[in-house]
Amino acid sequence: MMPFTAALRAETEAGFDDAIANLGQLVAIPGSAWAALDPAPLERSAQLVAELFEGAGFREVGIVREARPDGAPGAPSVLASRPAAPGRPTVLLYAHHDVQPAGDPHAWHTPPFEATRRDGRLFGRGVADNKGGVVLHLAAYRAFARAAGAENGLGVVVFIDGEEEIGSPSLPQLLRNRGDLLRADVVVVADSGNWRVGVPALTTSLRGIATAVIEVRVLDHALHSGTFGGPVLDALAVTSQLVASLYGPDGSVAVAGLGGWDSSQVDLSEDDYRADAGVLPGVRLAGSGSIASRLWTKxxxxVVGIDAPGVDVSSDAIVPAARAKISLRLAPGDEPLRALEAVRAHLEAHTPLGAHVSLVPGSATKSFAGDGESPAARTMRRAMEEAWGVAPVLMGVGGSIPAAAELAASFPHAQVLINGAEDPDSRAHGADESIDLADYRRAIFAEALLLASLEQGA
Incomplete structure (x- = not known):
């Protein structure tokens, strides 16, 4: 195995510049699945992903769309495959090519859609979440295929989602229609990250998510605040009281009936969390229990948005209606729809002064709980230790990946592994998104080692 490991490392090194160039090509395409944005860049992004995997030797490559629950066509996803030789396993490689919008371009120190190297890191929208994951799979497969030769028997299926950032709404239909094609023994979801720069991690749990909009109405039209102010409370004040009621005195979520527990997994120190998150001096942390529990299992x-008159354009009038969008992260095992019903019951019990309040559900994603001791997980951990020179951490992640739960449910006998290109300073979804280039190189090598081990029957 050692000579082959050296060959894999050499192929990873030889192909790394091409991988970064490919990542730069993808970053340059601002493909987002958001309905309000131009869909053309997402189409170009899918086409480029398909071309890259064709160039890596996949003969069966296609761009697919499936219907969403409302009947609308889904965003373009890419499927590529090569069959396994008799008696050899199949691995499914998942990532997504759609990205979050860049936000305020002035908040970036470099152009968001131009991959830029600086101080050992690569900056640009999607380098971490998740075009970096797409190219991680691509580069790892190329290194493995070059070292193992065309005659290797490993079956590989590639699924590059086109709408993960909006909850992968067409994924259930895709699994119903194309589940046989996606069936695999091992699933690798490259949409997470490492414990910190220089220390790898395998993600073993993800929180679920449920979004909703709280709508508040107190009047049928706006009123002069001097003539009518006093007897009726404006909708913004009512909304503020409702939002405040969702939290306890220590900042923990006060909605009865939500799951959660203290985690005994590896913990983050408060100093590390404050540094990683950029918490301002003097701002106290919310909640109780370990930092890991507050991030992973509670x-x-x-509150991610509020519709209200802007300060600079507001008139001196009582606001008749307001909306607030909430994002609720759920402990592993908690059900999104049940959790939203708990929120609805809380709002009904805490509505002030008889205001008219409704809760409009949005997207929902189930949580994921994996097995860090499965045969494939142990193989991946050995590969990570070989690549980094230190043992990986088994960690939870507070975020959600719709495909992780859906694929695990659709293929209950598959071993699901979650890796990725991020680290605590990657700032996914924010300005100056980036990855550490040295760790990215190691991640590619580790996944190539995993593929080699699977092909050899480990």
Missing amino acids: PALS
Whole structure:
């Protein structure tokens, strides 16, 4: 095995510049699945992904769309495959090519859609989440195929999602229609990250998510705040009281009936968390229990948007209606729809002064709980230790990946592994998104080692 490991390492090194160039090509395409944005870049992104995997030797490559629950066509996803030789396993490689919008371009120190190297890192929208995952799979497969030769018997299926950032709404239909094609013994989801720079990690749990909009109405039209102010409370004040009621005195989520527990997994120190998150001096942390519990196994609720008159254009009038969008992260095992019903019951019990309040559900993603001791997980951990020179951490992640839960449910006998290109300073979804280039090189090598081990029957 050692000579082959050296060959894999050499192929990883030889192909690394091409991998970064491919990642730069993808970053340059601002493909987002958001309905309000131009769909043309997402089509170009899918086409480029298909061309890259064709160039890597996959003969069966296609761009597919499936219907969403409302009947609308889904975004373009890419499927590529090569069959396994008799008696050899099949691995499914998942990532997504759609990205979040860049946000305010002035908040970036480099152009968001131009991959830029600086201080050992690569910056640009999607380098971490998740075009970096697409190219991680691509580069690892190329290194493995070159070292193992065309005669290797490993079956490989590639599924590059086109709408993960909006909850993968067409994924259930895709699994119903194309599940036989996606069936695999091992699933590798490259949409997470490492414990920190220089220390790898295998993600073994993900929180679920449920989003909703709280709508508040107190009047049928706006009123002069001097003539009518006093007897009726404006909708913004009512919304503020409702939002405040969702939290306890220590900032923990106060909605009754939500699951959660203290985690005994590896913990983060408060100093490390504050540094990684950029918490301002003097701001106290919310909740109780270990930092890991608050991130991985307890619910978290964020108010991610409010519809209200802007300060600079607001008139001196009582606001008749307001909306607030909430994002509720759920402990592994908690069901999104049940959790939203708990929120609805909380709002009904805490609505002030008889205001008219409704809860409009949005997207929902189930949680994921994996097995860090499965044969494939142990193989991946050995590969990571070989690549980094230190043992990987088994960690949870507070975020959600719709495909992880859906694929695990559709293929209950498959071993699901979650890796990725991120680290605590990657700032996915934010300005100056980036990855550490040295760790990215190691991640490619580790996945190539995993593929080689699977092909050889480990």
